[in-house]
Amino acid sequence: MSPALQTGLILHQYPTSPYAEMVRLALGLKGLAWARVEQSVIMPRPFLTPLTGGYRRIPVLQVGADIYCDTGLILREIERRHPEVPLTPPGQEGIAWALRSWAERAWFGVTVGVVFGARGDAVPAEFMKDREALTGRPFDVAGMKTAAPMLKDQWRANAWFVEERLAAGGPFLFGAQAGMADLAAYLNVWFLRSGAPEAHAAFMETLPHVRAWAARMDAFGHGAPADMAPQDAFAIAAAASPERARPSIAAEPQGLAPGMRVAVMADDYGRDPVAGEIVFAGPQEIAIRREAEGAGEVVVHFPRAGFWVAKVG
Ligand SMILES: N[C@@H](CCC(=O)N[C@@H](CS)C(=O)NCC(=O)O)C(=O)O
Structure with missing residues (x-):
């Protein structure tokens, strides 16, 4: 198995994206292998949008059938999976x-x-x-x-x-x-x-x-990227099951809890709402389960800072 497939990190991005560059450099800082999927600079993105459920910004991180939106969470997730060479060394936390x-x-x-x-x-x-x-x-x-x-x-x-x-x-x-x-x-x-x-x-x-x-x-570079076609990334999501839910942290200000239906959207631009059922929620992350057309069940993860979560139906 190629090193990129071993880490399972699939980054949907395009070369001119500065937000993607932030993630590419984080992967370089940590010396990680990853799969690089080149997405179009403008819509449509037919093999990505069905996975995110409508979130349209770049970059997006995929690991199997788990989809991480916004660099505020993408970097946190890379850190969680690969804590060595921390992105927040002692004194930088928070x-x-x-x-x-x-x-x-x-x-x-x-x-x-x-x-x-x-x-x-x-x-x-x-x-x-x-x-x-x-x-x-x-x-x-x-x-x-x-x-x-x-x-x-x-x-x-x-x-x-x-x-x-x-x-x-x-x-x-x-x-x-x-x-x-x-x-x-x-x-x-x-x-x-x-x-x-x-x-x-x-x-x-x-x-x-x-x-x-x-x-x-x-000088940090981009780690070890290996190119992957959007269709192949989509097929990986279709063949995978989402990771097991992490525990929710109580005392949600809105009383959000696993099983509730919500819509999540960015609070600034690219505000397309993504609807699903809460899998877990905490101060820095909310994960929602939804059906992706052609790929089955996926879990889409968002940061909490900079995102609105509304209860629906
Ligand atoms: N807060 C977002 C901002 C991401 C963002 O604005 N990305 C730009 C590209 S660098 C974008 O999505 N532009 C529109 C597009 O590519 O569809 C993040 O941190 O991921």
């Missing part, structure tokens, strides 16, 4: 995840504006249409171009937090060992470099510690 939230929401929103402000005119019409469906808002290239100078100020301010920290003591944000906070902050540098190389080069002139740290982050 707080590194909070920093991830800043880096992938507040700072990343700025990065997106700078990137599309720089290259908006070159963006294909079908990509814009797809992302309008994702966000529910117009893909406003003119607006992003107008805002770009102000957004660049914002980008520098956010990067400066990292610069100050690294100047005071590196080589990583929490000292000797890289972790979750580094991966999430780096997502912004990586996306700027690939999407707006001129702006990136200008910023790096004034951010020497960020520049050196970015080179250290790149």
Whole structure:
């Protein structure tokens, strides 16, 4: 059996996805083998959407018939299965995840504006249409171009937090060992470099510690990926059974409990609800069971931070 099949980690992604890059680098940091499924940059994704039940963002992690949505949970699950080389070494627990939230929401929103402000005119019409469906808002290239100078100020301010920290003591944000906070902050540098190389080069002139740290982050690489076709990943889900349920943690604020029917959706964009029956629920994860057309029973897992869970019928 190939090393990728031994770990069972199947990552649905595409090369230009910065969120996927965060996971690829985490796999590199941990030195793991994994199956790399290339998905389309825009919808449809006929062999993935039936597995997620409608969640449309990238990346998605699959292990057999268990489907993990959002990097906030994907990274946690990789950590749970492969704790060696931890993503939250001692001193980073908890707080590194909070920093991830800043880096992938507040700072990343700025990065997106700078990137599309720089290259908006070159963006294909079908990509814009797809992302309008994702966000529910117009893909406003003119607006992003107008805002770009102000957004660049914002980008520098956010990067400066990292610069100050690294100047005071590196080589990583929490000292000797890289972790979750580094991966999430780096997502912004990586996306700027690939999407707006001129702006990136200008910023790096004034951010020497960020520049050196970015080179250290790149050096982690992607572990050992092996390509897998979307159809083959789908067939693996169809042949597998979901993992045994973990215990739920009591004192759910909404009184959620195994067996209840719920719909789960992101609270920001790509808010397509996924319906199913709760398998287990806790402070950082909810898992719901559903029937995937053509693949039988699957369990779809979501993080709790950044996701709404509504009781249905
Ligand atoms: N909070 C999500 C954000 C993921 C996200 O926005 N991914 C982008 C690609 S980098 C996306 O899904 N874009 C729309 C698409 O690919 O369909 C996460 O952490 O996974």
